[in-house]
Amino acid sequence: MFQEIDYATDLKVKYEQLSSQLDALLTGERNxxxxxxxxxxxxxxxxxxxxxxxxxxxxxxELVLGPFQGLPACIRIPLGRGVCGTAAETKKSIIVSDVNAFPGHIACDAASQSEVVIPILKDGVLLGVLDIDSPELNRFTKEDQAGLEHLVEVLVKHL
Incomplete structure (x- = not known):
């Protein structure tokens, strides 16, 4: 059902493949x-x-924890607080190269060093955010942000 991702290809192609895989995975499911x-x-x-x-x-x-992969996480985040709350309030994606330098960062996992957050909007209404953390500084790029924003557009078709 899914293509194996060739990690030798460039990042844009990998994100296009990922978005296609997500679309195929979610097609026909409404929950x-x-x-x-x-x-x-x-x-x-x-x-x-x-x-x-x-x-x-x-x-x-406010933001409430939804489906995730990783260690237990913060359950509720007020709008405007931390990276997720800021991205939700502004409805803009955020890349944080060093979470320890982000004012008001909420440390759910002390190992997290960088983060990318993408708002999930459907017909202009904020449904939530996609949050990805890394134990490395400077893990996420503008290419990651663009790829994830496209992936969220695909995801929204199935929500």
């Missing part, structure tokens, strides 16, 4: 939690050098 669970598992398999990948979902005006 949001099942789809987010499979998306987090697929991303966890795709990425190297990460220690957490998952979703925080909007619930009653």
């Amino acid at each position: 949001m939690y099942a789809n987010l669970s499979n998306a987090s598992a697929l991303l966890n398999q795709f990425f190297d050098r990460i220690n957490w990948v998952g979703f925080y979902l909007m619930d009653d005006g």
Whole structure:
């Protein structure tokens, strides 16, 4: 069902393959939690050098932990707090090269050193965020951000 990703190809091609795999995986399923669970598992398999990948979902005006892969995480994050809360409040993706230098960073896993967060918007409404952490500084690039933003667009079709 899935193509093996050729890691010798460039990053843009890898993200296109990943987005196609996600679309195929989620086609025909309408349950949001099942789809987010499979998306987090697929991303966890795709990425190297990460220690957490998952979703925080909007619930009653704040972000609440959703499906994820990794160590136990913070359960509730107010809008505007930490990287996830800031990305949610601004509805803009954020790459943080060094989370220890980010004002108000919420340390759910002390091993996390860098992070990328992508807002999940459907028809202009914030559903939540995709959050990926790494134990390495400077792990994520603008190419990662662009690839993940496209992946979230594919994901939103199935939510």
